[in-house]
Amino acid sequence: MSIRTKVVSGFFILFLVLSIAGVFSLLELSSIGSSIVRLLDDNYASINASRFMLESLEREDSGILFLLLGTWDKGRATIAAADTTFRHNFDLAKNNITEPGEQKLVDSLWTSYADFKREWSDLSMNAGDENRVSQYFEKIHPTFVRTKTHVIRLLEMNSGAMYRTASELRNKAHRAVMPGVIAIAAALIFIFTFNYFIHYYIANPIIKMTRQIDAYRTKGILPDIRVETRDEIGDLASAIRSLTTKRTYQERS
Known part of the structure; x- marks a missing residue:
């Protein structure tokens, strides 16, 4: 084998090692980018919708308290605005099912909210009912708590999925770095070995x-x-x- 062939072969091996490491790193980085997009499109959207639903439920509960105090116009306006916001964000969550068991949880949430809405609608329509305080504690508040619990479970489900995805991203970032580290180490070993043989032969x-x-x-x-x-x-x-x-x-x- 000629000297030229030996030298060219040595540089070709070095180029091959660095190229393979670069390809693996690019593939991992591309996978990280896809995971980030999925994280934002899926879990974050549901988490954001769940937070708005929680805020809407709290505002509806405040509107119900206005009704109990006899401030009917303000109470009804507050409840109507909160109901619109809740239903809008519920539709966002319903159309963004990404986790196992999430569809069942969303269905249960809607059933609970329908019960809650029916109860505060009855209270809003019966302005002269003297038993509205007992109605709140016996019927409205339990449905409010049940609905809120379902929203919190939905929030926790997507938060957990986001945490798992973030952990995967950390592992993928580590895997993206490792080929480069290995390639650098291999290149250094190869350079020293190649230099030794050049010097020796x-x-x-x-x-x-x-x-x-x-x-x-x-x-x-x-x-x-x-x-x-x-x-x-x-x-x-x-x-x-x-x-x-x-x-x-x-x-x-």
């Missing part, structure tokens, strides 16, 4: 040949050049041996 023989030629030129000592490789260095060593041997023979003749 190319530089050292040339240095020895130079010294022996100088010794032959100044002292007439025949070069005893031994090269282990069969390449241009070996050819050069053979040519020097032949030349010096022939010249010595001619001088003695």
Whole structure:
């Protein structure tokens, strides 16, 4: 194998190692990007909708308290606005089912909210009912708590999924870095090894040949050049041996 082939092969191996590491890193980074998009499109949207639903429920409960205090117009306006916000965000959550069991939870949430809405609607329509306080504690408040519990469970489900996705992103980021670290370590090992072989099989023989030629030129000592490789260095060593041997023979003749 020629010196040129050896050198080119060495650089090709180095290029191949770095290229493979780069491809793996790019694939992992692309996967991280897809996971981030999924995280934002799926779990974050449901979490945000759940938070707005919780706020809407609290505002509806405040509106019910206005009704209990006899502030009917303000109470009805507060409840109507909160109901609109709740239903809007419920539709967002319903159309963004991404986790196992989430559909069942959303269905239960809507059933609970329908019960809650029916109770406060009855209270809003019966302004003159003197038993509205007992109605609140016996019927309205339990449905409010049940609905709120379902919303919290929906929020926790998507928050847990977001945490798991974030953990996966951390692991993927680690996997994206590792090929680069391994490639750098492998490249350093290869460079030192390659440098050793270049020095051992190319530089050292040339240095020895130079010294022996100088010794032959100044002292007439025949070069005893031994090269282990069969390449241009070996050819050069053979040519020097032949030349010096022939010249010595001619001088003695």
